[in-house]
Amino acid sequence: MAALCALIGHVSATASDAPNPFTASDAVPAVPFAQALRFWLKLGFISFGGPAGQIAVMHRELVERRRWISERRFLHALNYCMLLPGPEAQQLATYIGWLMHGPIGGIVAGALFVLPSLVILVGLSWVYMAFGDVAAVAGIFYGIKPVVAAIVLQALWRIGGRTLRDAQGHARPLMASIALAAFVGLAVLGLPFPLVLLLAALAGVVGSRLVPGQFEVSPPPVHLAGARASAPALIDDDTPPPPHARHDRRRVLRVLGIAATLWIGSMALVVSLHGADGTLARMAWFFTKAALLTFGGAYAVLPYVYQGAVEQAQWLTGAQMIDGLALGETTPGPLIMVVAFVGFVGGWTKEVLGESLVLGGVLAACVATWFTFLPSFVFILAGGPLVEATHGQLRFTAPLTAITAAVVGVIASLALFFLVHVLWPGVGAFDAVALVLVLAAAAALLRWRVGVIPVIGAGALAGLLLRLAGWA
Incomplete structure (x- = not known):
């Protein structure tokens, strides 16, 4: 628990003390952490359809509708997550959350992608074991x-x-x-x-x-409609990476x-x-x-x-x-x-x-x-x-x-x-x-x-x- 508290404390400080680098866009205002948290929680309950469906949902919401990230940056993150072991859709959510709000943003986005499914599956597993016969x-x-x-x-x-x-x-x-x-x-x-x-x-x-x-x-492998969002995104093609996204x-x-x-x-x-x-x-x-x-x-x-x-x-x-x-x-x-x-x-x-x-x-x-x-x-x-x-x-x-x-x-x-x-x-x-x-x-x-x-x-x-x- 002490280590977990240390991790949360470290990433919370990073998220709160470091200025959000994506505030200069005239088209999209800076996204408060609470607003992003509500979206990641919603995503955890609507992410049906396997990786292709989940990635398509994120693309529609984050690239086309909310314009939090540009098409090119979204696909760049997706390419990286595809090369990793693990669930690429969950890692993509973690990546974008991390890019927007630092480590605490990535942890929250990735965790909320999983927790609703865990709760539902535990309930269904109990029904299966108790009443499967x-x-x-x-x-x-x-x-x-x-x-x-x-x-x-x-x-x-x-x-x-x-x-x-x-x-x-x-x-x-x-x-x-x-x-x-x-x-x-x-x-x-x-x-x-x-x-x-x-x-x-x-x-x-x-x-x-x-x-x-x-x-x-x-x-x-996921064919996404549209070449890019019609208007500039909060994290656009030429937006420089924030301090926490630079190699250290x-x-x-x-x-x-x-x-x-x-x-x-x-x-x-x-x-x-x-x-x-x-x-x-x-x-x-x-x-x-x-x-x-x-x-x-x-x-x-x-x-x-x-x-x-x-x-x-x-x-x-x-x-x-x-x-x-x-x-x-x-x-x-x-x-x-x-x-x-x-x-x-x-x-x-x-x-x-x-x-x-x-x-x-x-x-x-x-x-x-x-x-x-x-x-x-x-x-x-x-x-x-x-x-x-x-x-x-x-x-x-x-x-x-x-x-x-x-x-x-x-x-x-x-x-x-x-x-x-x-x-x-x-x-x-x-x-x-x-x-x-x-x-x-x-x-x-x-x-x-x-x-x-x-x-x-x-x-x-x-x-x-x-x-x-x-x-x-």
Whole structure:
């Protein structure tokens, strides 16, 4: 707590003492911190639709409507966040909040992007664990699981389409080979997820020297309407960076020191409850590693979470993992918030607080969320000033480009896992009804471009009706 108070005190002083550098614009008045806080809180409750939808919402609100930041500066921040491990939409909110109001602005923007989702997911996780065996609830989840499989197929189609082709639409055979190798490594050879990413990064280092053209960074995956706002923005193209956004080695070391103190203090706290081999300590260490490996978004890291949480630690089952992803798709916030569900179910199953199953689940969900998102804030607060120094340099971007290609293979292995569990729920028992639901959901998402939430709702209704009719 002392370290947390020190961090808040430091960033509060930075935000209050340093003048806001973005006050000279005649078109847009300076944005008070309280006004920005209200917007970030609102964003936390309306950020549905996955990264693409969340980034589109921020673009509409911040670039087009409020004109707090220009198109070019917005995309520059987005490019940086795309290269980082972690949820790019949450990190983009943190980046813009940091740019506007210093470290405290970044912490508030990033935290409010996550907290509403955490509260909602904890509530839904409790309903799931307490009433999941009720026929109606079981029917709803029966209909949702095929939709989740279709959603992963949609992610594979979209990410593969933009990663395995260049900006002109031409195929990139080397990227396809890396994707195929990643799929074989995970789905066939059973290699650990971190090793797959490491091998992809090494391929990027070597490939950037042999065939550098194959590793040029593609345009951002989110197509945003409009070239730029028609009027000058508060943070415009030529607005100089504020003092806190300029590189300062002492400031970077201070941020890293505070973050390390927070991590060590938090880890010591969970270890003190049940020891280093206890469930909470294992969760803290596991989700810290997961946070550093989430290149390519939540779909890319889910196989790693599955390996650790389902196969190794046995905090939950494979079927529960699919249900958790379904709940994550229906709530606002980044999809990686599924870690809160994993933590809740693990805390409940392992009885981390004895007979207080609900409190144990809530505590474990908070532990999973804290250790997953702490690195995201460090990347922005410590790394933001270094963006200009490394932006566009192939030696930095090539390994990440190769990792992005490997992510396509990772998501393909995840899609295979979901399809197997949905279509063959029992040994040798093929579920033809589930196949029909998968195909219908995939057609709605890919052919008719129906939104994720309506498709999930239709799947839940279909599952409920099928269960009541005795067909599922």
